[in-house]
Amino acid sequence: MNLSLAQVNSWRLSRHHLAKRARKGEIETVVSDLCGVQAQVLSYAALAIWARVEGITMRDVQDALWKYRSLVKTWCMRGTLHLISASELPVYVAARKTTMVVKPDWLAKILMESIADELEEVEFEGEKRWVRRADVAQIIEVGRVRSVKLLPSWDGYVMFYHPREFFVSQSHRARIFTKLQGNKPVLLIDGVAGGVWEQRPKSGLTEVRVQPFSNLSSTEKQLVRKEAASLGEFMGTKVELLFYREVCLICFLNRHDLSDQLLIT
Secondary structure, X not given: OEEOHHHHHHHHHHHOOOOOOEOHHHHHHHHHHOOOEEOOOHHHHHHHHHOOXXXXXXXXXXXXXXXXXXXXXXXXXXXXXXXXXXXXXXXXXXXXXXXXXXXXXXXXXXXXXXXXXXXXXXXXXXXXXXXXXXXXXXXXXXOOOOOEEEEOOOOHHHHOOOOHHHOOOHHHHXXXXXXXXXXXXXXXXXXXXXXXXXXXXXXXXXXXXXXXXXXXXXXXXXXXXXXXXXXXXXXXXXXXXXXXXXXXXXXXXXXXXXXXXXXXX
């Protein structure tokens, strides 16, 4: 069976709640579906949740963690801080104890052996890969996903996308993946890296700078504007959106000739 990159990306986006945001009351469900959200920096974890859940604010994430305690912040995978579903805490605690007494390579071997009967061999971009048999039909049947997202540093979709050469070209790879930061904030277009972005406080508002790797279509720009507006609602601030073209960034800065500006109130 041959699976295309578009099929696999659409399926991944759907599973990560990046094809369509979940309802506001489903923060815990989304975190559970993601098997935790990396949270060395809590604001990044909150942004990862915002990218996947409709109509929430930073307060909603804080309440889930500190008021309703439906989320727990703890050390788990790779010995790093994550937000996980409180109802699944015993599972992660048990798994953490296992990884402390079993070598990672042996654990991976044991895991593969335990699920061998559930896997099916497929061909993906000319190479043999393994997929859960139960997921094959979903990958084939999932509709083509067209989406634009602003993903933060340490986002699980970006960090664990494999093979990475299908996510970002070699010429732009160093601009996303760093040893200390995991990944820089990514402009995600249809499941692959379309650029980078950053946010900065500026005179009572937040400036969002988006730097695409190539020219964006008018539809893509409009979707970026929509995401920026949603980001402002999440943070409770006005957002000024700036588009920078990579090849002309220096001349734009020198001439103060920004290619596109939008003040979102």
